[in-house]
Amino acid sequence: MRSDRSASAPLALKIAAAGGLLFLHLPILLIFLYAFTTEEKSYQFPPPGLTLQWFAVTWNRPDVWQALSLSVRVASIATAVALLLGTLCAAAVSQTRFFGRETISLLVILPIALPGIITGIALRSAFSMADIPFSIWTIVLGHATFCVVVVYNNAVARFRRVSGSLVEASMDLGANGFQTFRYVILPNISTALLAGGMLAFALSFDEVIVTTFTGGQQSTLPIWMLQELIRPRQRPVTNVVAMVVVLVTFLPILAAYYLTRDGDQIAGSGK
Amino acid sequence: MTAAVLFENVSRHFGAVRAVDAVDLAVAEGEFFAMLGPSGSGKTTCLRLMAGFEQPTGGHIEIFGETAEGVPPYRRNVNTVFQDYALFPHLSILDNVAYGLMVKGVAREERRKAAEDALAMVKLPGYGTRRPGQLSGGQRQRVALARALVNKPKVLLLDEPLGALDLKLREQMQEELKTLQKSLGITFVFVTHDQGEALSMADRIAVFNEGRIQQLGTPEDVYKRPKTRFVADFVGSSNILQPEFVTQLGAGRQLASLRPEAIELTGKKDGQLSLSGIVLSRSFLGASNRITVDVSGTKLHVTSPAASPVPEEGSKVTLSFAPADLHLMEAV
Numbered sequence: 001m002r003s004d005r006s007a008s009a010p011l012a013l014k015i016a017a018a019g020g021l022l023f024l025h026l027p028i029l030l031i032f033l034y035a036f037t038t039e040e041k042s043y044q045f046p047p048p049g050l051t052l053q054w055f056a057v058t059w060n061r062p063d064v065w066q067a068l069s070l071s072v073r074v075a076s077i078a079t080a081v082a083l084l085l086g087t088l089c090a091a092a093v094s095q096t097r098f099f100g101r102e103t104i105s106l107l108v109i110l111p112i113a114l115p116g117i118i119t120g121i122a123l124r125s126a127f128s129m130a131d132i133p134f135s136i137w138t139i140v141l142g143h144a145t146f147c148v149v150v151v152y153n154n155a156v157a158r159f160r161r162v163s164g165s166l167v168e169a170s171m172d173l174g175a176n177g178f179q180t181f182r183y184v185i186l187p188n189i190s191t192a193l194l195a196g197g198m199l200a201f202a203l204s205f206d207e208v209i210v211t212t213f214t215g216g217q218q219s220t221l222p223i224w225m226l227q228e229l230i231r232p233r234q235r236p237v238t239n240v241v242a243m244v245v246v247l248v249t250f251l252p253i254l255a256a257y258y259l260t261r262d263g264d265q266i267a268g269s270g271k
Numbered sequence: 272m273t274a275a276v277l278f279e280n281v282s283r284h285f286g287a288v289r290a291v292d293a294v295d296l297a298v299a300e301g302e303f304f305a306m307l308g309p310s311g312s313g314k315t316t317c318l319r320l321m322a323g324f325e326q327p328t329g330g331h332i333e334i335f336g337e338t339a340e341g342v343p344p345y346r347r348n349v350n351t352v353f354q355d356y357a358l359f360p361h362l363s364i365l366d367n368v369a370y371g372l373m374v375k376g377v378a379r380e381e382r383r384k385a386a387e388d389a390l391a392m393v394k395l396p397g398y399g400t401r402r403p404g405q406l407s408g409g410q411r412q413r414v415a416l417a418r419a420l421v422n423k424p425k426v427l428l429l430d431e432p433l434g435a436l437d438l439k440l441r442e443q444m445q446e447e448l449k450t451l452q453k454s455l456g457i458t459f460v461f462v463t464h465d466q467g468e469a470l471s472m473a474d475r476i477a478v479f480n481e482g483r484i485q486q487l488g489t490p491e492d493v494y495k496r497p498k499t500r501f502v503a504d505f506v507g508s509s510n511i512l513q514p515e516f517v518t519q520l521g522a523g524r525q526l527a528s529l530r531p532e533a534i535e536l537t538g539k540k541d542g543q544l545s546l547s548g549i550v551l552s553r554s555f556l557g558a559s560n561r562i563t564v565d566v567s568g569t570k571l572h573v574t575s576p577a578a579s580p581v582p583e584e585g586s587k588v589t590l591s592f593a594p595a596d597l598h599l600m601e602a603v
Contacts, residue, residue, distance in 0.1 A: 168324055169357035171344040173371035173422065183374070187361045 028246070035239035043235070054236040061234075064241060067224035074136060074220060075204040078143035082200045083193060085144075086151030091185075094159035095167070108152050111145040119145055120213030127214065134216025142214035143207055147200035154196030155189055162188045198256045202249065221245070273336040275300045275426050275458040276321055281330035283316050290316040292482035293330070298426075298460060300335075303452050305461045305469040308479030309505065314462045317479070318428050321460060322351050335425055345374075350419035351428040354435075356411045358403035364390070364414055365399030371422040389417035392451075409440045416451075426458045433468065445472055466506045470494060478502050495530075499601050503528035510534075510571050517599070520544055525599045531561070531574040533596035536588050545591040546571075550582050564588060 009017075035054060037047035058064055092098075093105050111119055123142050132138060162185070170180040208222045215223065221241070228238040274297040283291040291313040298304045306314040319325040320332060323344035332339040334349060350371070358367050365386050366373075372382035390396055393413035403411060412432060419427055429448075433441045449472050452459045463469050469476050470490040477487045478501075486498040497503035500511055512520075512527040521544075539545040548566035560581050562573045573590065575581070582588050 163355065163357065165353050165355055165357040166359060168322075168344070169351070169353060169359070170370070170374075171324075172322060172349075172351045173374065173418065174345045175370075175374040176343075176345050179374045183370070184359060 031239050031242050031246075035236055035243050037236055040233065040235050054234075054240045057234060058237045058240045061237060063219070063224065064237070067219045067221045068241075070136065070139075070218060071205055071221040074139050074143060075201045077136075077140045078147045078204045079197050079201045081140065081144045082147035082151045083197050086148045086196065087155050087189070087193060089148070090152050090155035090159050094156050095164060105156075109149055112149040116146075116207070116209035117213075120210040123210070124213040134214065134218065136218070138214045138216070139211055139218065139220065142210040143204040145210075146207075147204055150200045150203060151193065151196035154192045154199075158189045158192035195256050198252060202253070205245075205249070272300065274298060274333070275302065275335060276304075276460065277331075277333040278317070278320075279331040279333075281317075281320065281327045281332055283313075283320060283325055284328045289482045291320065291327075294482075294484055296477055296484060296487060298458060300458055301456050303449065303459045303461065303472060303474045305463060305473035305476045306479060307463055307466060307469040307476050307506070309464055312479035313482040314464075314477075314479045315430060316482075318351075318430055318460065318462045321426065322349055322428055323347050348425045349428060350422050350424035350426075351430065352412075352415045352419050352432045354430045354432070356403075356415040358411055358414055358418070360403055362402075363399060364395075364401050364403065364406070367403065367414060368399075368418045368421055370418065385421055386417075389421040390414075392420070393417045394447075408435055409444070412436065412444065416448075420451075420455070420457075424457065426460060429459060429461045431462055431464065433463075433465075441468075448472065470506070476506075478506060480505070496598055497528050497600060500526055500528075503598075503600060508572065512569070512597075516569055517597070520546075520597065522594075522597060522599060526601070528598045528600055529571070529592065529596060531572040532559075534571065534573045534590050534592045536562070536573060536575055536582065536590065537579065538589060539591045542593070543591040544594055544597065545589055547587060547589050550584050550586050550588055552584060553581055564590060566590065 033047065034043055036050045036052065037043075038049035038051045039047060089104070089108055093101055093108075120142065123138075123145075127134070127138055166184055166188070167180055170184045171177075175183065206222050207220075208226065211220050211223055219227065225238050225241065228235070276296070276298040278294050278296045281291060281294045282289065294313070294317060296317075306317055308314045316325060320327055321334070321339075323339065323342060323346075327340060334347060339347065358364075359370065362370065365383065368386035368389050369377075369382040372385055377385070387396070387399060390398060393416050395410060395413050395417070398406070398410070398414075403414070406414065412435075415432070432448075433444050436444060445468060448459070461469075461473065470493075473490060475487065475489055476493050478485045478493060480501050486493055486502045488496075493502060493506050497506060497509070503509040503511060508531060510529040510531060512529060514524045514526055517527045518524050535543075546566045548564040548571065551563040551565050551570065553560055553562045555577075556574075557577070559574050559577055562575060562581070564571050564573055571590065
């Protein structure tokens with residue numbers, strides 16, 4: 001039996017679909033709701049009253065600012081490292097042939113397939129063996145392991161589409177390696193790098209497991225949230241932070257979606 | 272006179288594969304030079320050696336008297352028209368054409384003017400603002416040509432530039448390329464697997480097979496006096512006569528080539544050699560008829576003008592040809 005495209009789906013299917021979507025998204029709305037509750041010790045439903053006081057409280061909590069600042073710094077540095085290393089690695093793997101190419105490709109992708117806890121334990125024991133004290137750099141290192149993969153995957157897919165003869169044409173016309181990268185390669189892969197970079201930033205920003213092993217006493221934003229949930233004081237502060245983070249991250253992700261939606265039209269001529 | 276491109280015993284081996292094997296050639300300045308051969312014969316690798324995309328594993332290359340080994344593509348005064356054109360998809364046509372001037376630091380106004388002139392030269396004036404994706408294959412080909420020529424190269428390398436075009440367009444471009452080459456006086460080195468293209472355009476042809484040059488000469492030389500069986504087969508079509516057959520004709524015991532159009536069916540004239548045979552089949556090719564004749568076990572193809580009478584299948588005919596058209600070859 002062929003299904004008619006325009007025919008309406010049965011009611012049961014509609015309800016199931018709606019139920020599934022609600023199950024996915026209602027909890028997020030609940031997070032938003034509890035940011036306004038007057039009750040701070042437990043999350044009782046319905047909230048006894050609504051208030052805006054938690055926004056002011058959050059604003060004045062130095063630990064929030066510290067965690068947020070650490071997270072932003074870590075994510076920025078890890079993304080920058082990933083953009084550099086991921087692009088270089090993707091260029092090598094997709095544009096040249098050398099001994100061990102397939103192996104390198106596999107080893108680069110492996111960290112994202114490994115459970116975070118393995119990466120975390122491995123890095124932690126490596127740090128302690130080498131007597132490296134915990135710092136922002138140990139967190140960055142942990143995050144870079146999977147951020148590189150995300151950028152690499154995006155870049156490799158795009159490099160495959162950029163014909164190798166474009167690079168040859170550029171060299172043929174008198175451009176050296178740097179000019180070829182600047183005027184031919186970069187404009188052709190920029191949207192892939194943008195998408196990969198944003199994904200890497202997002203992954204780093206909410207990472208918990210690897211950070212627990214490589215962060216020591218430092219708290220990134222997700223770790224701070226985890227700690228806040230355990231102690232029953234000013235709980236709605238966590239919800240306020242969560243809400244702001246959702247709103248702030250949603251905009252760039254939306255922008256990335258529109259920028260990379262049609263990959264063939266690449267903005268900017270590189271001049 | 273210094274050769275535009277000089278190859279001395281040049282080899283390019285990829286592991287055990289001898290893509291180019293001990294090739295000697297000298298392209299004269301201002302010449303239209305074709306490298307002809309089947310795919311995998313080494314002709315494109317030779318072109319890439321000239322462009323600098325490949326380095327020889329042995330031998331010596333000179334471009335206008337200067338050693339070319341180790342010189343990267345961007346420091347050679349040589350430009351290439353690529354088989355897939357390789358236009359930059361993110362740049363406008365004008366920026367594509369001006370690219371070579373841009374990376375050399377030519378001022379914006381000057382390179383814009385040069386690019387517009389180059390576009391006019393390939394008959395695409397006013398196309399500058401479009402993108403490569405908006406042009407047809409033939410137009411893209413012209414842009415690729417303009418992009419290379421705007422740099423005023425000493426040698427222009429063309430890698431099967433007409434391969435992707437349909438027949439009519441290809442014939443038109445052949446003429447235009449030839450005219451352009453004459454008026455600019457630039458040395459053209461042209462790679463093709465189409466023998467008709469090589470014969471009609473080139474001043475000289477190098478016929479490649481299995482990494483080696485089989486024969487190097489003018490189109491007439493290569494066509495009328497093929498040195499090897501491969502050349503006779505690959506350039507045009509030919510009747511390859513076995514040594515035993517050739518001795519019966521009174522020539523030496525050697526492989527020989529006899530072009531189908533050299534054979535006449537109109538009866539023996541003075542000084543001609545003749546054979547008698549039976550017509551096996553005939554086919555109409557438009558401007559001519561192709562007739563297959565069995566001469567005591569050897570099949571010979573004859574091309575006769577469409578205007579002349581066509582013998583019936585199974586009928587007895589006399590084939591005649593000038594002794595000079597029977598061309599003796601090396602055994603290969």
